[in-house]
Amino acid sequence: MRYLNKIIFLNSADKSLPYAEVNLDGNTHFIGTQGVGKSTLLRAILFFYNANKQKLGIPREKKTFDEYYFPYPNSYIVYEVKTEIGAFCVLALKSQGRVIFRFFDSEYKQSYFIDNDGNVFETWDKIRDNLGRVNSTKKIDSYEDYRNILYGNNKGLSNEFRKYALLESRQYQNIPSTITNVFLNTKLDAEFVKETIIKSLNEDEIKIDLETYKSHLRDFETELNDIQIWANKNRSGESIVEKQAENVSKFYSALKYLEKNKEELATQLGWALNVIKEKQPITQELLKIEELKKKNMSLQKQEHIDAFHSDQMNQIMQQFLYLHNLIVKKHLR
Numbered sequence: 001m002r003y004l005n006k007i008i009f010l011n012s013a014d015k016s017l018p019y020a021e022v023n024l025d026g027n028t029h030f031i032g033t034q035g036v037g038k039s040t041l042l043r044a045i046l047f048f049y050n051a052n053k054q055k056l057g058i059p060r061e062k063k064t065f066d067e068y069y070f071p072y073p074n075s076y077i078v079y080e081v082k083t084e085i086g087a088f089c090v091l092a093l094k095s096q097g098r099v100i101f102r103f104f105d106s107e108y109k110q111s112y113f114i115d116n117d118g119n120v121f122e123t124w125d126k127i128r129d130n131l132g133r134v135n136s137t138k139k140i141d142s143y144e145d146y147r148n149i150l151y152g153n154n155k156g157l158s159n160e161f162r163k164y165a166l167l168e169s170r171q172y173q174n175i176p177s178t179i180t181n182v183f184l185n186t187k188l189d190a191e192f193v194k195e196t197i198i199k200s201l202n203e204d205e206i207k208i209d210l211e212t213y214k215s216h217l218r219d220f221e222t223e224l225n226d227i228q229i230w231a232n233k234n235r236s237g238e239s240i241v242e243k244q245a246e247n248v249s250k251f252y253s254a255l256k257y258l259e260k261n262k263e264e265l266a267t268q269l270g271w272a273l274n275v276i277k278e279k280q281p282i283t284q285e286l287l288k289i290e291e292l293k294k295k296n297m298s299l300q301k302q303e304h305i306d307a308f309h310s311d312q313m314n315q316i317m318q319q320f321l322y323l324h325n326l327i328v329k330k331h332l333r
Contacts, residue, residue: 001084002081002082002083002084002165002166002167003024003025003081003082003166004024004045004048004079004080004081005023005024005025005080005081005082005087006021006022006023006024006025006078006079006080006108007021007022007024007041007044007045007048007077007078007079007080008020008021008022008076008077008078008080008108009021009044009076009077010074010075010076010077010078010113010114010120011071011072011074011075011076011120012044012069012070012071012075012076012077013037013040013068013069014063014067014068014071015071015072016037017037017040019114022041024045025082030042039057040068042183043056043057043058043065044069044077045183046179046180046183046184047065047077047092048079048090048092049150049176049179049180050147050176050177050179050180051101051143051146051147051150051176052143052176052180053065053066053099055180055184057183057184065099066094066097066098066099069092069099070093070094070099073094073122073123074120074121074122074123075093075094076091076092076093076113076120077091077092077093078090078091078092078108078113079091079092080107080108081164081166086107087106087107087108088103088104088105088106088107088163088164089103089104089106089107089108090102090103090164091103091104091127093124095124095139095141098141100139100140100141101139101140101141101146102124102136102137102138102139102140103136103137103140103149103161103164104131104134104135104136104137105134105135105136105163106131106134111130112127112130112131112134113127113130137160137161137164145157147172147176149161149164149165150164150165150166151165151166151167151168151169151172151175151176152165152166152167152168152169152170152172153169153170153172155170229241230242230245
């Protein structure tokens with residue numbers, strides 16, 4: 001099932017929405033006082049389905065769709081569509097004074113449209129550069145072509161557009177009309193809805209395009225051989241491939257266990273490092289204090305040694321003078 005999953009406004013809605021992202025991936029209820037943007041959002045969603053500016057319920061006295069939703073050269077509306085295998089986006093932007101569409105094969109990412117400083121890219125060329133290897137289409141400036149792509153009427157269109165269809169119907173015209181009536185709450189009688197369903201199912205001719213299924217069947221034989229190899233058994237009745245798979249599973253479990261232990265050890269090491277970093281200034285301060293104490297003690301010890309040495313020298317000198325005087329007196333006698 002394919003459905004509109006998200007809508008993103010960039011520099012849109014009469015300059016009042018620098019950025020807004022709204023999820024639409026379920027039952028959504030809009031509620032709020034007048035002027036909070038309910039109609040702004042609903043009309044933008046409706047434009048995705050009908051691509052008809054005259055049928056959006058905009059009063060004549062108000063600004064046109066282009067003026068209101070695309071006031072700047074870098075005003076964009078991005079529609080993200082979920083599919084069975086992933087997602088793609090529809091980009092609505094203004095080119096040469098007219099709103100056009102481009103499709104690209106990726107879910108929405110801010111980095112595609114906004115630089116590191118938070119500024120929206122000015123041109124499509126810069127956006128395309130940021131898409132990198134993501135495939136994008138040429139511009140679709142015909143709203144009829146856009147509706148044909150969206151509803152799967154691929155007659156006359158390039159094959160690159162087929163993957164962007166919400167459904168496949170050549171007589172889809174009443175579908176966007178019905179969606180418009182639902183959004184605008186007009187012409188919802190049972191006959192109209194019944195006629196819409198009948199006309200949508202009543203195809204003139206139904207063709208199965210085998211190109212669509214080639215990708216699914218391309219590796220069928222390889223996958224079938226893989227299944228057969230799994231079922232093969234040796235003489236002992238054992239499946240060698242199954243044993244190998246069990247060993248791979250065991251090794252993988254052991255590897256995941258080791259990776260988990262590694263993450264836990266890394267967390268512990270990181271915690272220990274943070275504790276050390278927190279304690280480092282205190283430890284360095286204590287080290288300075290201890291070094292200062294050591295220096296002071298060394299100075300005191302040196303002073304003590306010098307004083308002791310001085311006393312010893314004085315005592316020796318006194319003894320020397322005493323002996324000298326005795327010798328002199330004895331010699332004079």
